[in-house]
Amino acid sequence: MTPTPLRAHALGDSAVTIVFGDERSAQLLRRVHSAARSLEAAKIPHVEDVVPAYLALTVFYDPLHASYEEISATLMAACDRATHSSAKAAQSREHRIPVRYNGMDLEAVATSTGLSVEDVIARHSGRTYTVDLLGFVPGFAYLSELDASLQLPRRAQPRPRIAAGSVAIAAAQTAVYPLDTPGGWHIIGSTQTVMFDPTRDAPALLAPGDTVRFERVA
């Protein structure tokens, strides 16, 4: 299948969003992630940040030194090259995150899914997840794809404060809360792993395209 042609759109004065397609898919996400990594590696002048997402990536740049027209042409060409070269494998990393399955919603998740607590734990820790997207708060990684039997809508009432390190699920995704924040996901466990630390060179542990396995600890 021929990929849809890329489209560029200005996001205000300092950013351009490059759209890769209109339907979410694992394949499209890989294209976006790999293009984002090549753009990062290319160190294009006046580019500040590259933020990949499900259908598009957004490049932030300095508009005092590059106009929208100039930078969007440069970026479109670079994305085109990135998608047509199969040579460079994206250098994603594999992570293992130890989890104590002691979350306050664990029993409720078992009840709602009709599984035993043991089954919930086994199905959550029994597969490899991919980082789809970073956002919501610093270091928050949306991980796919949760076992179909564990997929529940978000809680109707979000909680005002979820502790950093909480391991949670919602819909087809799972995540670790990197900071104390409000949140509407179901908390099934906790980890000591530091997901975000602003004093580190790479402050977020996970990057788009990385893979994660959760390991049960007592």
Added chain:
Amino acid sequence: MITITRAPPYLTVQNGGRKHSRSFGVPRGGAMDLFAIRAINAIVGNSLDAAALEWALGGGAVRFDRDCLFAIGGATARATLSGKIVAPCTTTHAQAGEEFTVEQITSGRFLYLACDGGIDVPVLLGSRSTYLPGRFGGYEGRMLRSGDSVALGARPATHPAEGFHSAADLMPRYDSEIVHVTAGTQEDLFDESAWRTLTESDYRISTASDRTGYKLEGPALGNSLRTLPSEAGCPGAIQIPGDGLPIALMADAPTVGGYAKIAVVSEADLPILAQRRPGGSIRFQLITIEQSQRALKRRQSDIHTISQLASRSSAD
């Protein structure tokens, strides 16, 4: 050092924000009114990205613990130094031990106080800005409270003359009713009538407005949009949630979101929106990205003009 003797309801350390950490989910953050903070840094002879105090929601007082050339700008305030009126956008010399007081912010929302040498807090992810939701940056990742002291950087060898004033026509027209916008990344999802509503109606700033976003009140934009797959947003992006009422994302907005973005406030005009209080109204006017980037360059050149005039004022 500056010591907070009577903290206002909101006081943080800010500068230009974080421009290289969005991919980690860290918003740009920084000053809500990037023009004002740069302009007053220029007035006192600092680098434009020096850290300053961002002050809002009411009066308070701080003490200068060393001699200092300072200026205030952004919001308009009734302010004094040891009882004498402090003029806006004007350098004032404070002696060690003198107290600067804001009685009241009379118009606008965010007042900036810059001192020569800048506020010296640790640089985290390339910036001294406070990011309150993440509890990092600035002074211990939090608002300043009474009794806190923040360090100042070394005084520069030369500095602008005392009483140097920046002309009002180099500042944004904060009273402008018009806020310019460019078309957003989901402009095509909105029909002509939605666009007419957005650009021909007055929108009021809701009380639900803070550093993360300003909810706007006015005619709802007819749309039947579901949430879209998340993608990056930016300060100034106007997103339309299910109720059809626009939300303008501001400095601390999350890096990604799933609401359709109909438009983005021109960066040259974002200070005008940022300084508008709850109850105040604005009207959006669509311009092209070329016009918007030109307007931003004019703002930047106005700041350079202020810098040059300030440095020439130096009597030495």
